Structures are given as C-alpha cells and as structure tokens.
Amino acid sequence: MQIPFLPKNKYVTLALFIALFLFYKFYLKDITKEFDSQQWKAVTNDEYKHREQLLNDLFALHDLIGKSQDDIIELLGEPIPNIYSTNNQMYYPTKIIRNNKEHVVFATGLFLQLNGNKIVISYDLREWKKY
DSSP: OOTTTSSSHHHHHHHHHHHHHHHHIIIIHOOOOOOHHHHOOOOTTTBBBTTTHHHHHHHOOOTTTBBBBHHHHHHSSSOOOTTTOOOTTEEEEEEEETTTEEEEEEEEEEEEEEEETTTTEEEEEEHHHHH
C-alpha cells in the first residue's frame, strides 16, 4: 500500500526517514534538554551554556507559580542582581552574547515576580538588545 505523501521509490523513502532521524538526533535533540538543576546552576566564565536548552523542560516539570523564594533558590540557585529587578523580583540570565567578550549586546533572562510573602505570582522571559 502506497502512502500518498511518501515517494514511490522505497530507497528514496528510506533515505528520507534516515535524514529525518539524523536531523532529530543531531539537531533537534540539542535544542532542548531534560531539566537538571545542577546544569542550570553551572556557570563558566559568566556564561550559562545550558539554561536556554533547559527552559522548556523547566516550565513543563515545575510549576513556578506558588513556589516560595527559598524553593526557587533551591531549584535554580541564587538569582543574579539586575538593574531592572526589585526586591520582589528574581532574575536568572539564560543567554548572554558579548562583542569582544566584554560588552553585552544581547541577553535573555527569566524574571520571576514575587508577592509580599515572597511567593512567585508570575514569571516571564525577557530579551534585551543593545541598539
């Protein structure tokens, strides 16, 4: 039985499946990773290599809304002080791009908004670009 959207030649079909498998294995699989608190906390030379890849799994596995500040620190580590954050916000950079390894030209980060009892009431990803 021929499936309408597949080529009629079985070798072409096999080559397509192999190409799709390789695309998933070597490209798509690296876009996201299973959330690991230790990988999230790992910092090398002020770079957060794994955070961007861990975000989807973090949001899928952990309901951040309603968690206490202490719970978040246990899960994600100490937040980074940020000029845009206040006492009721926590900031975790997820990607930083610098020119000449010195000046930040692009950054993304996870911002968590806390209420007066230090409980997370909202969160979002923010992007910053130098123009």
